[in-house]
Amino acid sequence: MTDAITFLLSPAAFVGRTVLTVVAELGGFCIFLVQGLWRIAIPSPSWRKIVQQVYFIGVKSIFVIVLIGLFTGMVLGLQGYYTLVKFGSEGLLGAAVSLSIIRELGPVLTAIMITGRAGSSMAAEIGIMRISEQIDALWSMGINPMRFLIAPRLAASLICFPLLTAIFDVVGIGGGYLTGVALLGINPGTYFDRIDAAVELTDVSGGFVKSVVFALLVAAISCYQGYFTHARRDGFGAKGVSLATTAAVVFSCVAILVADYVLTSFLL
Amino acid sequence: MKKYSMETTVGIFVLAGLLCVAYLTVKLGKLEVLGGDRYPLTARFKDVTGLKSGAYVEMAGVRIGRVGGIRLDTKDNMALVTLDIDKGVRLTDDSIASIKTSGLIGDKFVKVSPGGSDEVLGPGGVIVETEASVDLGDLIGKYVFGGVK
Numbered sequence: 255m256t257d258a259i260t261f262l263l264s265p266a267a268f269v270g271r272t273v274l275t276v277v278a279e280l281g282g283f284c285i286f287l288v289q290g291l292w293r294i295a296i297p298s299p300s301w302r303k304i305v306q307q308v309y310f311i312g313v314k315s316i317f318v319i320v321l322i323g324l325f326t327g328m329v330l331g332l333q334g335y336y337t338l339v340k341f342g343s344e345g346l347l348g349a350a351v352s353l354s355i356i357r358e359l360g361p362v363l364t365a366i367m368i369t370g371r372a373g374s375s376m377a378a379e380i381g382i383m384r385i386s387e388q389i390d391a392l393w394s395m396g397i398n399p400m401r402f403l404i405a406p407r408l409a410a411s412l413i414c415f416p417l418l419t420a421i422f423d424v425v426g427i428g429g430g431y432l433t434g435v436a437l438l439g440i441n442p443g444t445y446f447d448r449i450d451a452a453v454e455l456t457d458v459s460g461g462f463v464k465s466v467v468f469a470l471l472v473a474a475i476s477c478y479q480g481y482f483t484h485a486r487r488d489g490f491g492a493k494g495v496s497l498a499t500t501a502a503v504v505f506s507c508v509a510i511l512v513a514d515y516v517l518t519s520f521l522l
Numbered sequence: 523m524k525k526y527s528m529e530t531t532v533g534i535f536v537l538a539g540l541l542c543v544a545y546l547t548v549k550l551g552k553l554e555v556l557g558g559d560r561y562p563l564t565a566r567f568k569d570v571t572g573l574k575s576g577a578y579v580e581m582a583g584v585r586i587g588r589v590g591g592i593r594l595d596t597k598d599n600m601a602l603v604t605l606d607i608d609k610g611v612r613l614t615d616d617s618i619a620s621i622k623t624s625g626l627i628g629d630k631f632v633k634v635s636p637g638g639s640d641e642v643l644g645p646g647g648v649i650v651e652t653e654a655s656v657d658l659g660d661l662i663g664k665y666v667f668g669g670v671k
Contacts, residue, residue: 309528313535356546417539424542451629454576455551462543 279394286481287474293398293405293500298428303402305373307410311372315418322367323422327351334430336437344438348445351430352423356453356461360423362514365468369506373476376407377502380480381495389481404481408473411521416462416468423461460521467517471509476502552576552588558637560587560606561645565619565632570601572630573621579605579632586611589632605632605649613649615641620653630655 293299334350380403383389392399427449435442479502483494570592579587590604607613616637623630634649643649 305529305532308535309532312539313531316538317534352550356550413536417536417543420539420542420546423546449550451578453546453550455547458546458551461546 257502262273279516282482283474283478286478287470288400289400290404290474290477291470293401294409297401299401299409301336303406304409304413308413308441310375311368311407311410312418314369314370315414316421317522318367318371319364319418319422320425322363323360323425324429324432325354325356326363326422327426328433329378330354330359330426331433331438334436335440344434344440345444346448347430347434347440348427348448350452351434352427352449353457355426355430356423356457358514358518360419360426361461361468362510364422364465365472365510366507367509368411368415368418369472369476369503370520372411373472376473376476378495378499379390380404380477381483381498384481384483385491385495399481404477407477411469412466415465415472416471419461419465430487456521457485460517463516463521464517467513468510471513472506475506475509479505493515559609561609562590563605563607563613563643563645563647563649565603565605565649565652566595567601567603567619567621567652567654569657570603570630571655571657572623573603573632573655574630577629577631579607579634581611581634586634603632605634606663612642613637613647614639614649615643615649616651617643617649618651618653619649621655623656623658651669 330351331347334347335344338344338346338350380389383403385458389399389403392402431442431445434440435445480495483498484490486494486497491495526591573589573592575589575591577589578585579589587605587607590606592601592603594600595602603619605619613634614637616639618635618637620633620635622633637651
């Protein structure tokens, strides 16, 4: 009798178990994030570590960000032109390109590109340190790995994301100029004049708010996945690291797009 | 040497990023860093439908400032528009401020027509003579429903 009831209730038990796992995971993530942020402030990690991470996350991403920004701007210029020319208002191209880049594409594409470039390697690097017990070694030497490994990455991400977003925005507007003005023959004065008229400070600051939030999300998710590689149930050792890296990229991208929607609805 | 070059590249990266941030906020976002190169005037309009703060103020087709803010005067339900006018532009107290549309469906802006008086408006001055915005929908409605004889 009890067996039958247990069997009948097993779907409910499955749902409950899943919910509890997700909640525990989210709670663990939040504690991790707060600890990491706290360690940026007190006691602050060495300046040198942060500079190293800025070099890795920021400087090494410039090339890909410039490339992506240029092509995004160029394709926006092309698409925008052929849409706007139907209404005879191709003069608005500057406004269309700059607003879509500054508000949406700049922060989101930058964050996704850095996830692919730096987030994955953060997860893999910390994951390997975990499975080769280097993190335990840090503990045993009296070094807090949150301060030594996580805090510099969080701090560097907070510095790099807005800066790379700004570079993306400027290069993207330049890319729109290339197709719109140089290729399709819009008046350059009109292009920049429309940008000047359309972009407000709230658009720019909204974009930076987004990029700061994305920085937190990407760095924290990537570090979290690497840091708790050993706690994964679906694989351990090298397999665990590969799963952690995959999870870091997938979760980061999902978090970026979901957070983007939520932030946009609050910022508008 | 290696250590030195990494710090240098980080420094260049941060500077380049900050330069882009500055361009976006100051040039495009119109963040007033130094400020003080404009003075405020107030104009009272009956209707400012479609006008947004940040819109241009023009005289004779030349930009002389921006709309700083729009609010409602609760006493007589008129729209109070703050116009930030470039220093060096002298407007007399009988100037006429009117709300125009660039093109047929373009953005609204404020056009100021010069007056002939000798009294120059200082900071905080009020432009009394104004023309409200023309609502294209109203005009079409009048035509369609027979308001025009």
